[in-house]
Amino acid sequence: MSRSFRAETIKLVRRPASWLLLAITLALALIFTYLFPYASIAGGTDGPNNDRTLPMLLPDQLVGNSLGGLPVFLGSIVLILGVLTVGGEYGWATWKTVLTQGPSRLEVYAGKLLALTAAALAVVLAVFAVGAVASVLIAVAESQPVRWPGPGDLLVGIGAGWLIATMWAMLGAVLAVALRAVALPVGLGLVWMLAVQNLLAAIAAPLLDWVAQAQKGLPGPNAGSLVAALGAPGDTPGVAATVGGGQAAVVVAAYLIAFAVVGAVLLRRRDIG
Amino acid sequence: MNLPVQTEGLTKRYGGLTAVQDLHLTVRAGEVYGFLGPNGAGKTTTLRMLLGLVRPTAGTVRLLGRPPGAGRLTGVGALIEGPAFYPYLSGRDNLRVLARYAGVGADRVALVLDLVDLTDRAGDRYAGYSLGMKQRLGVAAALLKDPRLLILDEPTNGLDPAGMADMRTLIRRLGAGGCTVLVSSHLLGEVEQICDRVGVISRGRLIAEGTVAELRGTAGLRVLADPLDEAAARTRALVGDDRVRVVDGGLELAVAPERAAWLNAELVSAGLAVRELRPRERDLEQVFFDLIEKGTADVA
Structure with a gap:
């Protein structure tokens, strides 16, 4: 499996789309978490869903600010990365090229999932790093003290972010295997994350109690609950304490494992076209 | 003695369509075996079943004496239904990635690139390759493991006449060097020139098998x-x-x-x-x- 992991890592690192997605992730995190709120505070403007104050942008809020995008927007990008990593083999018909070199399907798939797990960690670390730099710049610009979260809080935050990002990557992977393509899994994944989840939370759940209860078992609301428990701003889309942080972490981990297993079973059973 | 390729009752059905029917195929060690048939006869489906890409509905496959399972493609190289590589990587880097999967050293990459006469363009992106260059890279990938059994599906597709001649020479040389080659084709002249024995498949059934001379009668x-x-x-x-x-x-x-x-x-x-x-x-x-x-x- 280590051979497959190394091969998959090379492919992921050398693929321009991976870097583009990372750049978009960091740009979104920077713009929506720091730039727009700071511009609003500095300019004295106000708007809907904008109750952020200067202390919320400072380094001691790094964990919550870095995790806030993962339930929806940043998670969507990681999902796309998962689809590209697995679905690309269908799009380019390279499964046969890889598999005829001798590795088993599960070996290759495990290599892909490990590479995605490493990529998810890299994304989360990059978001934390960019957030750290941005928050320090704001603190310096506003003559505020630079205080960092404790190492334990940082580790827990990074771990939670890694867990959530990996779950979305696994969802992308399983969609790619199930649909044996790239475009459709990306489309369906984004519709689910950006539209369906929000519609359920904003429209259906307040009207129907069973939808509200069902939400507690869905991956998005649990990811949102987990980051909310770690201090993510409540005005961020997808961030809401629907369930407790501990339960949310367990549910997110369960989805991660389920997505990985279902993808592996499907890949193992089906013919490679 | 272990036969390089042996199938018994190999069958593949897709719903009501039978793509391959009760195929008994035997390829002997050291021979160049031509798998001949019109388009849609079941050649590629058969080769995919040999390599484990498609699961047979019935029947068994043994490659180099090994049944399906881990390690069954050790010593087996293949090019199936046209070359397929990562377009953002160069030809050389594509082979380096595949060498990782295969567990072979980087020295094999340079060697096989040289064998298919692609060294000069190995640093170019695969996306910019001509059809013939892609085909040669596909054959290079099939040779990465220094295989004892080589399975080639229409290897001269997309090659110009000189490239086709080079490919035939390469296949004959591999065969002479002790490598068993199973080559599918619908080009009769090609099969006639390079194959020791021929199997003819039609509508999923092996309808004739023998040397070219035997088939001619x-x-x-x-x-x-x-x-x-x-x-x-x-x-x-x-x-x-x-x-x-x-x-x-x-x-x-x-x-x-x-x-x-x-x-x-x-x-x-x-x-x-x-x-x-x-x-x-x-x-x-x-x-x-x-x-x-x-x-x-x-x-x-």
């Missing part, structure tokens, strides 16, 4: 002599009624070509003017079409 003689009627009567008297046919203004004789001199002397001594007398071999193309037609009729 017994050779004979073609005679042009005047007057034709007298020549036919005399020849029938000499070799037997059932061995002589009048075809296109001449005689086709089912007799060994070695008897040409004797026959010529007999006809001349009988006062007949022999204008032409030459060995007659059945064209492989004719054999192929006859077999396909027969196979189709049998299935119907």
